[in-house]
Amino acid sequence: MTRAIEVENLTMTYGTLRAVDDVSLSVEQGEFVGILGPNGAGKTTTLETIEGLRRPDRGSVTVLGQPVWPRNAGLLPRIGVQLQASSFFERLTAREQMHTFAALYGVRTSVADDWLERVGLVDKADTRVEDLSGGQTQRLSIASALVHDPELVFLDEPTAALDPQARRNLWDLLSGLNDSGRTVVLTTHYMDEAEVLCDRVAIMDSGRILQFDSPSALIRRLDAPARITVAPGQLQLDEARRIDGVDEAAEGSDGVVLVTRQPTVVVSRLAETDQLDGVRVQTGTLEDVFLDLTGREYRA
Ligand SMILES: Nc1ncnc2c1ncn2[C@@H]1O[C@H](COP(=O)(O)OP(=O)(O)O)[C@@H](O)[C@H]1O
Numbered sequence: 074m075t076r077a078i079e080v081e082n083l084t085m086t087y088g089t090l091r092a093v094d095d096v097s098l099s100v101e102q103g104e105f106v107g108i109l110g111p112n113g114a115g116k117t118t119t120l121e122t123i124e125g126l127r128r129p130d131r132g133s134v135t136v137l138g139q140p141v142w143p144r145n146a147g148l149l150p151r152i153g154v155q156l157q158a159s160s161f162f163e164r165l166t167a168r169e170q171m172h173t174f175a176a177l178y179g180v181r182t183s184v185a186d187d188w189l190e191r192v193g194l195v196d197k198a199d200t201r202v203e204d205l206s207g208g209q210t211q212r213l214s215i216a217s218a219l220v221h222d223p224e225l226v227f228l229d230e231p232t233a234a235l236d237p238q239a240r241r242n243l244w245d246l247l248s249g250l251n252d253s254g255r256t257v258v259l260t261t262h263y264m265d266e267a268e269v270l271c272d273r274v275a276i277m278d279s280g281r282i283l284q285f286d287s288p289s290a291l292i293r294r295l296d297a298p299a300r301i302t303v304a305p306g307q308l309q310l311d312e313a314r315r316i317d318g319v320d321e322a323a324e325g326s327d328g329v330v331l332v333t334r335q336p337t338v339v340v341s342r343l344a345e346t347d348q349l350d351g352v353r354v355q356t357g358t359l360e361d362v363f364l365d366l367t368g369r370e371y372r373a
Pocket residue numbers: 087090092110111112113114115116117118119
């Protein structure tokens with residue numbers, strides 16, 4: 074099967090700044106891929122080059138088996154693009170925007186109306202875009218990127234301006250698209266989002282892709298110990314240290330914290346001695362992976 078995306082040795086520079094530095098990656102059709110990284114990592118530049126909006130300085134990009142540069146009009150109906158900075162037709166209402174996008178793609182207006190509903194903008198259909206809130210604008214820009222039911226969807230920080238409710242709704246919507254076979258590529262600042270949604274995550278910093286794998290594989294490779302917190306009063310520190318599999322134990326603000334590489338062994342031992350009440354287990358997260366790879370705080 075043709076790959077959805079094939080990027081080989083892509084380099085993009087702005088003057089002397091190397092915004093994208095020799096990036097290669099490929100995405101299979103039907104995958105849900107996230108590009109995760111701090112501000113300035115090169116996510117938008119990478120995405121816009123894959124979308125065919127920028128000419129690669131070096132390297133090559135193919136999408137659905139076709140080169141994206143020079144601008145490939147045949148690809149446009151097959152891909153959906155939500156840009157980081159949304160752009161709309163001036164002075165039109167939300168509904169008119171959607172109808173205009175629908176007309177451009179030869180899609181029925183009823184489909185455009187359905188999309189207003191799906192992103193929760195029916196109440197705002199008669200509002201001009203300049204009067205929409207940040208989150209509403211973002212939802213409209215997502216709907217306009219999806220109205221023609223593209224095979225391959227690009228979203229640049231689609232949840233950045235959304236409240237938690239709208240964020241969850243968008244997660245459901247994107248998961249649904251992906252379940253029905255669409256390929257989705259998004260950039261995000263949110264580790265939890267990448268972990269929940271993505272089959273594979275590219276961790277990007279300073280123009281480079283540091284790792285590209287499934288969240289679980291990234292976390293497994295990190296081999297971070299689990300932390301088990303036992304509620305206060307359940308367990309003495311010296312007793313905790315004698316439990317098989319416990320590497321370290323310390324008194325924390327909400328109980329005794331056990332550090333272990335064998336969480337199942339430790340938890341079953343706590344169960345045997347009836348000390349499971351209020352126990353919390355934290356395993357490694359993508360955030361731990363990020364910190365390990367970049368060696369510094371995540372700058373959201
Ligand atoms: N049009 C531009 N002109 C000059 N520098 C730019 C331009 N766009 C982006 N950059 C710089 O390129 C780097 C990567 O930017 P960008 O791709 O937007 O990263 P991200 O989307 O991960 O925040 C940043 O250092 C940014 O300041």
